[in-house]
Amino acid sequence: MITAATSLQSARPADWRDFFALTKPRVMSLVIFTGLCGLLAAPGSLHPVLGFTAILCIAMGAGGAAALNMWWEADLDRLMRRTAGRPLPAGRLERRDARDFGVALAVASVGIMGLAIHWLAAALLALSIVYYAVVYTMWLKPRTPQNIVIGGGAGAFPPLIGWVAVTNEITVMPLLLFAIIFMWTPPHFWALALFAQTDYAKAGIPMMPVVRGEKATRAQILIYAVLLCPIALAPFIIGAAGALYGAAALILSLAFVALAVPVFAGRSEEARAEKRLFGFSILYLFALFALLVADALLARAGLLQ
Structure with missing residues (x-):
């Protein structure tokens, strides 16, 4: 119409x-x-x-x-x-x-x-x-x-x-930055796909919720959210980023997983859990990369060990 x-x-x-x-x-x-x-x-x-x-x-x-x-x-x-x-x-x-x-x-x-x-x-x-x-x-x-x-x-x-x-x-570090976004993308987009699946089905696009169903999609979202944690922490683990980034990556990644759990548990009223995860996922990536830059700039200025 x-x-x-x-x-x-x-x-x-x-x-x-x-x-x-x-x-x-x-x-x-x-x-x-x-x-x-x-x-x-x-x-x-x-x-x-x-x-x-x-x-x-x-x-x-x-x-x-x-x-x-x-x-x-x-x-x-x-x-x-x-x-x-x-x-x-x-x-x-x-x-x-x-x-x-x-x-x-x-x-x-x-x-x-x-x-x-x-x-x-x-x-x-x-x-x-x-x-x-x-x-x-x-x-x-x-x-x-x-x-x-x-x-x-x-x-x-x-x-x-x-x-x-x-x-x-x-080198390893830029490949890790690539990997962070690569692992972040599925739970970010599948959260969107869960509350927009009618559109995808109408257009014939084989998004995960349309082809495999909601249950499989919700499980995949949680799996990727969990796998994202060690990858987000990897720059700190290998010594390429400092404690500021490490602490932020841990807190943000645990929050990401925490928001993925209710999505995994089942559809909430008006897809609120999915919408919360989708919204937070955008904030997550902006905050993670901003703090990576802050960590690097402060370290160069000698303000961080």
Whole structure:
């Protein structure tokens, strides 16, 4: 059913806001933040202009991949309430415009990263774009309920790229940052999928609750929340982060597990447990990475042992 609001959106001609919407700004804010945290926490430094350029390239690459995702999934987005108002299903943009915009952003981001920073960071950025736009969007998402598990790697690249932009090498620590987001992604998205599963079922997307059922999804959420704890603590355990980060990672991870327990126990009234976990999971990642940067900066200033 087309609502009056949707009709008004469709009637409005396309403008810059629609192209900006193609980049998924809410998702991009997390991409920019974790990429910046990787850059700031890495040993060494970049000139501020180069640092800004690296983060801009990460944002452009993420925006380009998101635009390609919307181009490919325009027909699916039209079937789901939470995505029907996007520029393509609402009819404000042509699909080819979204495709061309996404390709332009992706190519420009990789080229600028390579020329301004170095080609290792550019290669990782290119890999992240292909992973999200092709491996996840075109291959995994429509075929397997493990789409979020395997596809979680797409969102885990930004801190790795930010770190490597500074150091020009791939070491254990940036791989741990990658692993944290990789393990965080399934419980984060499956919590959302539990209270949005009707939309996914209508669109024919094989999300875990739709294919395997709620019971299996709830168990997987708790398992991943528990597995996330040692991975989040690993930077402290290997001595790459200090006590501030270690204490924060322990407290935040235990809270994550505590909120996953009622989700595992069963559906609460109006999916409140699932919504609480989903909301906290966003706070969790922002807080964890912010405290990682604070720990690193304080240690460099000699304020932490």
